Amino acid sequence: MKKFKSFLKWIILPITILIISACGATNETTTPKPTPTSTAASTALPSASPTVTPSEDVDFPRLLLDLAREGKAADNEFIVGRNTIKQVRQEWGEPDKVDAVGSGMYVTYNGYASSFGYNQSSGLLFDARSYDLRLQKLTLESILKSIGNPDKTTETGTDDIYVYNVKQDIQLKFIIPKGANSVDHTSVFSAGSVQNVSEENYVLDIVGKSNALSSKAWTTMLDWRKRTKTFAKTHKNNVFLNGPNEKRVALTFDDGPDDQTTPAILDSLEKHKVRGSFFFIGKHVKQYPDVVKRAYENGHLVLSHSYNHVDLTKKNSDQIHSELKETEDAIKEIIGKAPAMLRTPYGETDDKVVSAAKQDGYSIVLWSIDTLDWSQKEMDNIVNNVVSNVRNGDIILMHSTKEQSETVKALPYIIEALQKDGYKIVDLETLLGIQAYK
Known part of the structure; x- marks a missing residue:
């Protein structure tokens, strides 16, 4: 319940904070947090390479970093800055929740423990978030040990955000609620794909x-x-x-x-x-x-x-x-x-x-x-x-x-x-x- 309340707080932040931190997602209405699953459904997008589901002994932070370099979050095949919401809907069906955020939109897929940010005009994805249960086993200490210090640390008021610049215009972000010991979710964010110019x-x-x-x-x-x-x-x-x-x-x-x-x-x-x-x-x-x-x-x-x-x-x-x-x-x-x-x-x-x-x-x-x-x-x-x-x-x-x-x-x-x-x-x-x- 504490985690759910934390989620409710960050989703109502303004779009300016969203673009800086990629941690907020919606309007004043309540957006349900995706229900984590141990392994998300595996419908593959034809244009993307297969996503690896790691075993217990895999270096999970390192794998997340490698996936982010491809523009992908854990357990989904969709690439930020390349795939569109239309392709997500074709593969996964209609989302459980849709929210407007400034000139962008966010969709939530509970069964896939995922959410996506996309542009209203083109449908291009700019944010892919994962709420996979395995993330809850990751601590800040384990992340730092695996992939080193982040390029940037920021916060939204309810969460601490650890940002790794993995590729030009693409960031991998670990979101850890304040006072918590483990990761709540990750965000693979393509700032260059956010269409905020005329x-x-x-x-x-x-x-x-x-x-x-x-x-x-x-x-x-x-x-x-x-x-x-x-x-x-x-x-x-x-x-x-x-x-x-x-x-x-x-x-x-x-x-x-x-x-x-x-x-x-x-x-x-x-x-x-x-x-x-x-x-x-x-x-x-x-x-x-x-x-x-x-x-x-x-x-x-x-x-x-x-x-x-x-x-x-x-x-x-x-x-x-x-x-x-x-x-x-x-x-x-x-x-x-x-x-x-x-x-x-x-x-x-x-x-x-x-x-x-x-x-x-x-x-x-x-x-x-x-x-x-x-x-x-x-x-x-x-x-x-x-x-x-x-x-x-x-x-x-x-x-x-x-x-x-x-x-x-x-x-x-x-x-x-x-x-x-x-x-x-x-x-x-x-x-x-x-x-x-x-």
Whole structure:
């Protein structure tokens, strides 16, 4: 009874405390605490790896830490920042309790000794809590002995919270009621998945890694990414890094067409019934008109990547207009439409380029995930750059030249992983809600 009263106190804390401590969950009404079970039901989510049920001799705190690195709490398969409440309901049915908390929601599953926090707009999970009975055997001393000191200690007034930063934007929290000797519950919390900003300010960081870049090149790239994000924010109606905060993403391909990689990518997209967006170089369009025509007739977007693939920021306004016009004419001659989306070569953009593009009827569309398939070209790295980083609204950059044979191999794995995680793959016109053609 004492534990139940403790639970009632922390659930009515304001949303500000929730986000800081991930320990509160609801409104002024009473929310029943999940009924702990020794082993929760084991309906597996297809997109997640199996959860291990530990025996008595397993280092339980260490196991909880390892699961948290995957975004999972004990005895459930759902990943914060990736899975949605829709997927939880599909696997576990309707919850025993639903509560509104600010712009978010919490659901309670008594039979699974679990609860989840999720965003109202997208349904994305940001908090996974476990009330497994085995947690009651954990003391602060046993946790410290197993995984060391926490990165942060905080409190809500009724509970002490021990926070471990296990991964970027993911924390594992042990909640121990004041005066108690054991853990009440754990929280795997993804602060970056809490949608507490307006859609108009939803501009993502540009992510993706390559071990093939020198230290100097990597530093330069990070600086470019930071500057480009700031630039996109100040030109939000003309420059796009990503789409809205919805569970949709776009696959984009630069530098084609060619007669090998681009057709192979088209084959893969057709097999998986997915639409892509191709930023073609004008002079290559003239070389491979049949490939351009096929891309368009298969339902993909055919867009502009300039005529000669030059850094437009180093050109004057007349030269920029010429690059865009020549590419536009080459594409229009084949598909009968002029593109209204431009991806600037190398992503280099400034006020002069934006002004010229706007005059010519173009929106500039960059990217939020760089697969680095032009640097570290191995299939595994290309796939990992997507599946390890994907967020709502991501625009994913790949390339479609003869050098990108590994991209062709990686594409089916990327598509299947995204679809398993519940992402809808759409073209840029659908993602951004702007016209692809003039």
